Amino acid sequence: VLSGNSDTASCLQQSIRHHARYSLGKEWRGLSHQEIFTAAALAVRDGLVDRMLETEERYSKRDPKRLYYLSIEFLIGRSLTNNLCNLGMLDAWRQALSALGLDPRDIEESERDAALGNGGLGRLAACFLESLATLDMPGYGYGINYEYGLFRQEIDNGYQTEKPDNWLESGTPWEIERLDDACVIPVYGRIEHAVDRRGNYNPMWMDWKVLIGVPRDMPIVGYGGRTVNILRLYAARSSRDFDMQIFNEGDYIRAVEQKMASETVSRVLYPSDSVAAGQELRLVQEYFLVACAIRDIVKGYGKTHDSFREFPSKVAIQLNDTHPTLAVAELMRILVDEKDLPWEEAWEISRATLAYTNHTLMPEALEKWPASLFEYVLPRHLQIIYEINRRFLEQVAVAFPSDGERLRRMSIIEEGDRKQIRMAHLAIVGSHSVNGVSRIHTELVKKSLVPDFHQLWPERFNNKTNGVTQRRWLLAANPALARLISDTIGSGWITDGDALRALEAHCDDEGFHKEFRAVKRSNKERLAAVIKDTTRQTVDPDSLFDVQAKRIHGYKRQLLNVVRIIHEYFRLRDNAEQPAVARTCIFAGKAAPGYWMAKQIIKLINSVGRVVNTDPIIKGRIKVVFIPDYRVTLAETIVPAADLSEQVSTAGTEASGTGNMKFAMNGALTIGTLDGANIEIRDDVGAENVFIFGLTTEEIQQMRAQGSYRPREYYDRDPYLKQVIDSLDSDVFSPQEPGLFGWISGMLLDSGDEHFHLADLPAYIAMQERAAAEFRTTAIWTRKAILNVARIGRFSSDRTIRQYAREVWNIESV
Amino acid sequence: MEMATEKTGDVTVVVLLGEQLDAGNAKDFKRDIAALLEPRGKVVFDLARLQFVDSSGLGAILSCLRQLNAGGGDLKLCGMSKPVRALFELVRMHKIFDIYGTQEEAVRAFGQ
Numbered sequence: 001v002l003s004g005n006s007d008t009a010s011c012l013q014q015s016i017r018h019h020a021r022y023s024l025g026k027e028w029r030g031l032s033h034q035e036i037f038t039a040a041a042l043a044v045r046d047g048l049v050d051r052m053l054e055t056e057e058r059y060s061k062r063d064p065k066r067l068y069y070l071s072i073e074f075l076i077g078r079s080l081t082n083n084l085c086n087l088g089m090l091d092a093w094r095q096a097l098s099a100l101g102l103d104p105r106d107i108e109e110s111e112r113d114a115a116l117g118n119g120g121l122g123r124l125a126a127c128f129l130e131s132l133a134t135l136d137m138p139g140y141g142y143g144i145n146y147e148y149g150l151f152r153q154e155i156d157n158g159y160q161t162e163k164p165d166n167w168l169e170s171g172t173p174w175e176i177e178r179l180d181d182a183c184v185i186p187v188y189g190r191i192e193h194a195v196d197r198r199g200n201y202n203p204m205w206m207d208w209k210v211l212i213g214v215p216r217d218m219p220i221v222g223y224g225g226r227t228v229n230i231l232r233l234y235a236a237r238s239s240r241d242f243d244m245q246i247f248n249e250g251d252y253i254r255a256v257e258q259k260m261a262s263e264t265v266s267r268v269l270y271p272s273d274s275v276a277a278g279q280e281l282r283l284v285q286e287y288f289l290v291a292c293a294i295r296d297i298v299k300g301y302g303k304t305h306d307s308f309r310e311f312p313s314k315v316a317i318q319l320n321d322t323h324p325t326l327a328v329a330e331l332m333r334i335l336v337d338e339k340d341l342p343w344e345e346a347w348e349i350s351r352a353t354l355a356y357t358n359h360t361l362m363p364e365a366l367e368k369w370p371a372s373l374f375e376y377v378l379p380r381h382l383q384i385i386y387e388i389n390r391r392f393l394e395q396v397a398v399a400f401p402s403d404g405e406r407l408r409r410m411s412i413i414e415e416g417d418r419k420q421i422r423m424a425h426l427a428i429v430g431s432h433s434v435n436g437v438s439r440i441h442t443e444l445v446k447k448s449l450v451p452d453f454h455q456l457w458p459e460r461f462n463n464k465t466n467g468v469t470q471r472r473w474l475l476a477a478n479p480a481l482a483r484l485i486s487d488t489i490g491s492g493w494i495t496d497g498d499a500l501r502a503l504e505a506h507c508d509d510e511g512f513h514k515e516f517r518a519v520k521r522s523n524k525e526r527l528a529a530v531i532k533d534t535t536r537q538t539v540d541p542d543s544l545f546d547v548q549a550k551r552i553h554g555y556k557r558q559l560l561n562v563v564r565i566i567h568e569y570f571r572l573r574d575n576a577e578q579p580a581v582a583r584t585c586i587f588a589g590k591a592a593p594g595y596w597m598a599k600q601i602i603k604l605i606n607s608v609g610r611v612v613n614t615d616p617i618i619k620g621r622i623k624v625v626f627i628p629d630y631r632v633t634l635a636e637t638i639v640p641a642a643d644l645s646e647q648v649s650t651a652g653t654e655a656s657g658t659g660n661m662k663f664a665m666n667g668a669l670t671i672g673t674l675d676g677a678n679i680e681i682r683d684d685v686g687a688e689n690v691f692i693f694g695l696t697t698e699e700i701q702q703m704r705a706q707g708s709y710r711p712r713e714y715y716d717r718d719p720y721l722k723q724v725i726d727s728l729d730s731d732v733f734s735p736q737e738p739g740l741f742g743w744i745s746g747m748l749l750d751s752g753d754e755h756f757h758l759a760d761l762p763a764y765i766a767m768q769e770r771a772a773a774e775f776r777t778t779a780i781w782t783r784k785a786i787l788n789v790a791r792i793g794r795f796s797s798d799r800t801i802r803q804y805a806r807e808v809w810n811i812e813s814v
Numbered sequence: 815m816e817m818a819t820e821k822t823g824d825v826t827v828v829v830l831l832g833e834q835l836d837a838g839n840a841k842d843f844k845r846d847i848a849a850l851l852e853p854r855g856k857v858v859f860d861l862a863r864l865q866f867v868d869s870s871g872l873g874a875i876l877s878c879l880r881q882l883n884a885g886g887g888d889l890k891l892c893g894m895s896k897p898v899r900a901l902f903e904l905v906r907m908h909k910i911f912d913i914y915g916t917q918e919e920a921v922r923a924f925g926q
Contacts, residue, residue: 184897186904189869196909205905206876208869239868338903 009095015043016096036102037080037110041173044083048219052228059138059814063304065313067139067809068297070327071125071320072289074143074231075117077632079174081108085476087225112167113631115149118272119551120658121359123632125320127469131797133222133229134471134495136813137805142293144285145216145233148268153590153629158606162593175216185211185291187284191379205380210239211262213292223471223495234292238262271592283369283377290326298334308341312352316809321359322367322423328354328430329381355433355808358445359655371419385421389413392429399456410452428453433808435464438656438677440697464804465677466656467797470497473662478640480519481666488512497796500789507786517782520667527641530627537613537625543582544775548646549630549638552591552598555653560757561646562604564765566724569612569622580772584623588630588638602626604741607733640666644771647672648764650755652697661795667785671771685791689784693767694760711749714758721761725749815843819850825921826850829860835871844874851878853885858920862893867901876907892920
């Protein structure tokens with residue numbers, strides 16, 4: 001169906017009708033939009049499957065080195081539009097649907113997001129897979145087929161409430177179940193210490209329970225459609241003879257409960273920040289992913305290779321953060337226990353195969369698991385980790401003689417009342433490459449997070465600044481801007497981000513300015529309609545759309561933004577000042593369900609909005625809206641409509657950020673701190689085209705070390721600031737719930753605010769005033785916006801993947 | 815678990831006729847096999863028909879080996895299918911058993 005050209009639309013139309021009848025078993029008449037979506041997705045999938053099989057054949061002929069990307073999250077979002085876009089079939093699709101008397105948008109919007117991730121880490125994984133396919137590189141994703149994705153967020157009286165996201169309720173047409181590749185995964189049990197036939201120590205893993213991992217393949221098509229790679233997602237099933245003993249003993253209910261417990265393993269995605277250390281199910285989940293993936297990778301390799309000598313030259317495994325770190329122990333277990341390789345040889349192979357990406361600097365986010373839990377869930381793996389650690393510490397002792405303190409710091413096992421396994425240490429010891437995700441982040445990993453490891457193995461550390469795919473985040477999400485760019489400089493930018501540079505030649509072209517602004521204006525109208533629909537608020541598309549869309553978290557400092565809004569509000573209200581521009585402050589993002597402070601911030605945003613938006617003195621010069629249920633699909637509407645992109649994390653806390661790249665790619669100007677990839681964006685797009693403010697990482701580190709941050713000094717010095725903080729103590733924004741926000745002033749002034757809000761606030765206010773003034777000068781603002789788009793090419797995930805391919809994975813386009 | 819037993823010289827060959835040995839039948843298997851595990855017994859288990867063994871099944875086979883070894887006898891295995899072999903490897907039990915491709919090879923090994 002997809003091989004035609006002029007006939008593509010009619011072939012597609014026929015195929016959709018065919019699937020409606022023979023896959024859904026229904027008459028065309030009376031089908032719901034959801035059903036038509038399913039039929040359409042199946043029609044598109046047919047074409048993907050053909051190309052997937054062709055791709056595999058091409059790979060098989062060459063037997064190239066393959067990359068396997070292990071990630072506990074893949075935040076895919078919708079797939080239909082992107083698949084059509086990458087197959088070059090969007091026009092045919094629109095024609096086909098029109099011929100069927102349907103609006104393609106209605107059908108596209110019937111698709112539910114695959115929300116198998118919390119935020120940046122999962123979306124990065126999805127962008128990477130798309131880039132690998134576009135670059136014709138053999139790269140596969142391995143993840144979990146969660147039955148429930150990240151919760152759906154609703155706002156009730158200004159508070160976040162969470163609703164389950166049962167995205168697989170009516171199935172997904174994109175996945176192909178592979179029962180023939182199901183695998184047996186043992187878990188729990190005990191070690192029986194025995195000797196083998198030669199008299200050597202032979203620990204045996206006995207009395208385990210069984211999980212069955214059933215893979216489902218999601219085709220990932222690259223731009224142009226030449227390559228279709230696979231994202232393999234595993235669902236946990238109980239074994240076919242689930243607890244037969246219990247069943248035979250007549251306890252049917254207990255047997256069914258056991259079956260349900262097995263299947264719970266892949267039931268729900270853990271919201272970030274709520275993974276309390278020691279949660280058994282989460283550890284089983286991480287192990288389940290790793291065990292299924294490694295077993296599958298080894299099986300695939302074994303089909304064409306007799307020995308493991310070549311394994312590292314045919315297989316690269318990337319660990320996306322510490323969640324899949326058990327891969328180190330699992331690969332060693334397979335090589336030593338099952339394949340009988342000597343420990344030293346197995347270790348060499350394993351280390352040459354594995355590489356680890358660090359995503360966070362916050363010590364509390366670095367995973368640790370109690371050794372006692374490990375012993376209970378994975379007794380054999382714990383033995384292997386102890387042996388890895390023993391050999392590693394011997395190496396450290398040789399490199400740094402008589403340095404017991406260093407051994408204690410570097411050990412994979414944290415000693416104490418409660419022994420813990422440090423997963424980041426295991427990942428570093430077990431990998432040949434350790435990378436951070438932006439320049440500054442990598443430097444901080446080396447200097448602050450794990451300096452001992454960097455001192456021992458400096459060659460192991462490297463930087464791979466994150467990127468985003470311009471196919472989803474510009475071509476598909478912002479078709480009007482994509483068309484304008486292609487009409488102006490050609491379409492090379494779609495697969496070559498650097499080609500966007502050619503837009504620089506048009507940054508002073510009045511005609512181009514006009515068209516560029518018209519695109520932004522229509523995107524803002526589209527977002528205004530969504531805001532109206534979801535919040536009942538009317539916003540003015542001519543106002544400055546000032547957007548902060550990301551997870552709600554202390555370090556991301558949504559609070560800084562809100563405090564500034566209150567500050568501006570009081571100035572307008574009390575002094576009858578006119579703002580430089582009318583501003584619509586748009587927030588979106590989810591708070592982890594157990595993160596009280598983040599949920600309070602959502603309530604604060606909504607409460608401030610309620611007061612500001614209805615104050616007759618303000619007359620709409622400031623509007624504050626919180627758009628509920630931030631997800632990939634919503635981001636695709638928000639990002640193209642933004643004028644100003646808020647990236648205001650405390651310096652030294654955001655590893656990279658990728659929202660910052662998406663916004664700039666769509667012509668929003670960044671207002672941000674010198675943190676994560678903001679620094680590199682500034683370097684590339686030009687300091688004059690972004691609004692950078694605030695303390696540097698070094699300044700914050702110094703203030704921390706010296707204890708010199710005294711927020712009360714800022715409070716006492718600035719009467720406006722005092723008024724803002726006092727208002728949180730009063731009930732201005734919480735008339736119905738007195739004292740609701742009192743905790744905020746206490747936190748900001750007296751409780752050691754670890755995010756330095758007041759230290760950065762004056763500079764932030766000043767920079768916002770400058771941004772507003774510049775927004776009024778349309779030509780200057782438009783020029784800057786164009787230059788942001790023109791110079792953002794380096795932040796394409798294609799560039800990131802090329803770097804990984806060359807410097808870490810050693811894979812090539814096939 | 816149904817079993818067929820035959821004697822080849824002083825070696826007892828036990829053919830396991832079921833497809834799975836697991837928590838559902840491991841207990842019965844241990845009871846039924848007990849009579850064949852005599853002191854100084856030479857026993858071969860032919861596992862060719864077996865497709866799945868869980869940890870209870872593996873435990874049952876291991877206890878047979880232990881019992882025979884304790885009385886000066888031995889147990890050898892043969893005819894393992896790929897999935898069963900994989901499960902033995904998973905728990906490192908392949909290192910403590912003598913495993914052969916065919917019955918003949920296993921029986922012959924007792925004479926060497």
